[in-house]
Amino acid sequence: MLSLTRTFLRVLPLLFFVTGLFAQKVSTVPDYGLSFASHEVIKDQRTSLNLTPEAPFGFDNGFELSFNLSFHRLTNAYGYVVRIIANDSVNIDLLSSPEHSEFHDMGIIVNNKQTDIQYEFLDVKLQPALWTPVRIAFSPQTNQITVTWNGVKKTQAFPVSQLKTFRFFFGANDFGRFNTADVPPMSIKDVVLRDNDKVAAQWELKRHAVNEVYDSQKERVAFVKNPTWLIDQHTKWVHRKNFVIGKYPGVAFNGKDGILYASDVNGVYTLNLQHGEIQFEKITAGNAVHTDANQLLYVEQRHALINYDVFTNTLSHYNPERHTWTNHDTAYHEPNYWHNNKFYNAATGMLYAFGGYGFFSYKNAFWQYDTVAAKWVNLKTKGTIPPRYLGASGVTSKGDKVLIFGGYGSQSGKQELSPQSFYDLYTFDMNDHSVKKLWEFPEGHSTEDLVFSNSLVINEADSCFYVLSFPKNKYESHIKLRRYALRAPETEVLADSIPFRFHDEHSFCDLFLSRATNELVAVTAHKEKGQYKVDVYTINYPPLRTQDVQQQPVTASAAGYYVVLAFGIGAIVLFILLRKKSKAPAVQANIPVHDAAHDIDFLKNLHEEKPVATVNLFGGFQVFDKTGHDITGKFTMTLKELFALILLHSVKNEKGISTTELQEYLWPDKDEVSARNNRNVNIKKLRTLLEEIGNITIENNNSYLRLDIGPEVFCDYQAVFKILNADSSAVPENQKIELLLKYVKRGSLLPNLQTGWLDNFKSDISNRVIDALLAYSAKLDTYKDDKLLLDIADAIFNYDTINQEALVIKCSVLNKKGKYSLARTWYDHFVKEYKNLYAENYPKTFDDVIS
Structure with missing residues (x-):
């Protein structure tokens, strides 16, 4: 390998001194509006x-x-x-x-x-x-x-x-x-x-239904034909380009101009996102490093591409006018710092690398390129990060600190000794080389071994960062965009997914922010027949969840709900009194007696116009205190899970949840003393937050924790549970269903909380909701009850996106209302989702569905 010349070594720091790197602003306000074809x-x-x-x-x-x-x-x-x-x-x-x-x-x-x-x-x-x-x-x-x-x-x-x-x-x-x-x-x-x-x-x-949009008060509906909703571009990835490159691939991005660079053994490809053109420059001299672990880096101010490999002590500079690399070594090298992270300090001109994998071991060394000695130097840092690869990194806006998140590795660094996925966030200070751990998800956070894109994108205005995730142990899988909080271990999935084939050194993915086009850019590559297929996807910035843009209509007037509520309460009271008169139930010691009066007061709160303390679990976790202020942000991920555990068990089982069970779910890796300490500390924090909500307390009865929810506090899960359990002979079915729809149409149960213990609750409530709605829909008239049937179909789709009965209801009603094109749009969307999930075509034609 030929070293860089002494002259180039002297000017290299200037290449990294990017004074205006963060001057170009990106919008953190989503685009919205209706675009007309x-x-x-x-x-x-x-x-x-x-x-x-x-x-x-x-x-x-x-x-x-x-x-x-x-x-x-x-x-x-x-x-x-x-x-x-x-x-x-x-x-x-x-x-x-x-x-x-x-x-x-x-x-x-x-x-x-x-x-x-x-x-x-x-x-x-x-x-x-x-x-x-x-x-x-x-x-x-x-x-x-x-x-x-x-x-x-x-x-x-x-x-x-x-x-x-x-x-x-x-x-x-x-x-x-x-x-x-x-x-x-x-x-x-x-x-x-x-x-x-x-x-x-x-x-x-902004928010909208498929071909309808309601005004801000949800009183006036407007009809839309052939819409293109601008805000949807924040929820869906667009496949912008695919192309094929050769051996030793590398990818870098110019965020200022929106240009993607890809290098291989033959040359350099450039894709300009502003006009979609791709160009190829064939190498006339020199070459990229001949290893699968090579990395490509773009230096913005000097329009410079750097290709490097830590193991072979190589750093090569690309000349875009002459189409040459300064590296001339053509020997192939086995990857030893494979999928390492790269970052540089614009103020000092120092290039860094961290982590990687090779020869059956995971790495956790920090490397800095010494421009004078022309070699990579192993840094001594204040603090360490467990060895890993397939993690993500990104530089903060000030340019002096790096976030390093997640990855796959082991505490010892040895592949044979308990490898695992990491879900932790660290900072690395590029000035004093200190390492600080910010937070970590509890063990069992994910049922899959998730790994991440090589880069993450920081949104400091919203105190979060974005990263691509995918399961490490699946070849045919999908990439998901995730948003993580900067200050606490909290996450949610955004947008739709991207198909991805992952096979270690034969695959990679990365995430960039294009300031020129205000988009996130996802790049994937996988090996096919000796070449790499590269796919480029974009999504408008900032990305959103699908439910962030969906608008659910009001299914009945407020007055109608009062009438339904009055009949419902009366029927429930009558039913309870008759049951008590005929048979007095046995009551176990230390288990609270079910109080009918509590239910009545609780239901009355549903329609009060004044701000009410509220706990919502359908459509996402959300909490309002007794003054009506949203305090959801005060709940860390651990407190959310603790709260949900106690609440769901308390509603379903009046005893609540045992402390032993609680510890097994939340702190399975801790010994008895540590688990008890963690439990006590977090319950104390939770009780403090519950005081802000109001009349809601945690009771401890014989090692069982139970949540007691007073009449001044409304919980949608508790309401749905009571409605589903109401006896049909005492509560008219039409009243029961209309009350049920009011809450379940918001979305599924805790969609952003992914943990094993919750699956049974989600499955149980989903099945019961769907069964109740489908049973009632069979009794309705397609013409007379068309609006109610559409509401039922939309609610079912919240819980089962490919429910065939809901599709039949939706398309049949729309077709009979004369909205043929809208019915066809729903059918086509369903067929696509069905194909993505089952990898086979939906067996029914559109005519079969609407017949």
Whole structure:
């Protein structure tokens, strides 16, 4: 191997001095809005938004419609931004017509006649993808229509006082003689209707159903055809590119410009995410290090690529103009620091490496490249990390500290001695070389041996980081994006999954943040027939869970629920009294007697408008204190699990859970004394938090811990459990189901808590909910009870995404309501999910499902 020249060694530190590395900001606010398909697709596939599908608005004293508007392009942009139909006979259109010589770029058209309200795009300084505010006001007092677009106000006289009802259509519409398929290439968001300066309805166009979106009060539904929801781009990975490279692959990323680099034995590939083009530069001299453990690093300010290997003491620099590497050693070397982590200090120009695997041993040494001696030096650190590989690392915003998370290894470093997955977080200070452990998940955190992408992305604004995870011991598997808290061992899965084949040195994956495109970038590679297939995926930043964007409609009015509640409570009370009269139940010592009055008070709290202490487990763990403030963030992962353990056992079994059982679940690796100490400390912390909630306490009866929930505190799991157990002869089934739907439609039980003991609770409640809903749905009429049936299907899908009975209900009802395309969309989505899960085609056709 040829060493770097002395001249290059002197300038190398400058390559790492990146003064503006963190100056480029990325948005931590999700994009949202509705994107409209325009002339690029056939008419049947263009987008429409109907704000008044059921009935028009009535405004006696005028109104104002406001929204934010963005054009995808300024050419071939003809179409109706919004069509307002008054009295079902007069059309007032905001029409885009930028390429017509007889019309302005944008203007108001009334009954097919131009008005004085006309704009040129230059008037409002319009640019593609720029959000601009639009306000359209109708004043019966002055008989004027006023439009204000990006601060430019224009007015037209019109007999507004004669107009009483109004319908609103964005894009295409099929309303009688006013129907149109001319849609401009646009996006809209934050639609607001004001009546006398009071908000009459507001659609953010953020959370949404499939082809419906409700206003902020969930009182008005708007129908959408062929939608593209911008916020969905934060929940779904997009497969951007795949290509094939040769031996000794390496991957690096230029976040500032959004460029991915991949190197192999033959050359360097560049993929520009901003325009999707990929280029290949063949090496004319030198080469990347010939080992599967080589790593590629991009240095931003100097546009420099560095290729290195710790074991062979190699560091090679790439010249993009000459297409050369400074390394000329062509001998193959077995990997010894395979899947190690890399990071550098921009202020000092020092390059570091940590961990790795090779020759049946896991590594935990920190290495620093000495630019003067031209070699890797083993650092002495203050503190250590257990040996590992397949962990993730990322540099903090100040550039002086590194987060090192997880991986697979062993305490001894020997592969033969109890290898395991690590779920712990450390910091490494690149100035004083100190190592500090921040937190660790308890043993048994995951039933799979999860490992992680080589890099993680830190979001300090939200006190979290993102990393890709996948099971180490599966070849055909899926990568999942996870969000971890910086201050405590808490995690949740985001977005959908990415297919991945993992086979040690023949596979790898990495995660990057593209500041140029505001996206997370996932890169996977696996070996096929002597070459590596590389796949690139992106998702808008910040990533979200699917449930973060789903909008569940209200299934009944508040008044309706009060009626149902009154009948339900009365029936329950009557049933309990009759049971007590006929037979007095035996009561075990030290076990609380079931109190009917407690149930009644508890149920009354469900519909109080004032803030109430609440514990929600369906759709995710969430806790509100007695003043209505969200205190979920105060629960660490251990306290969440402890709380859930005691609560679920207390609801299902009045004795609660034994202390022995509790210790076996939470601290199985501790001896009796340590486990008891951990239990006592955490129960004390939990009791402090329960005091903030209110009348909820932990009782200790003969080594059993039981949660006593007072009438001032509402728990959705407790409510669902009571509803499912209510005797059908005492509680009318329709009341029982409507109450049940109110809670289970939020989502499944504790979806973000993954632990073995919880599986039985999840399975039990899911089966009971699904069975109850399906049994009741069989008694309903498809036409008369269509809305209730759709609610039932949506609720079932929360618990079983490929439930075939729910699919039949959903598609049949939609089809009979005339929503054929929406039914087909649901069917296609189901078929795709079925294929992903079972690796086979769904046996029923769409016609079979709706028949």
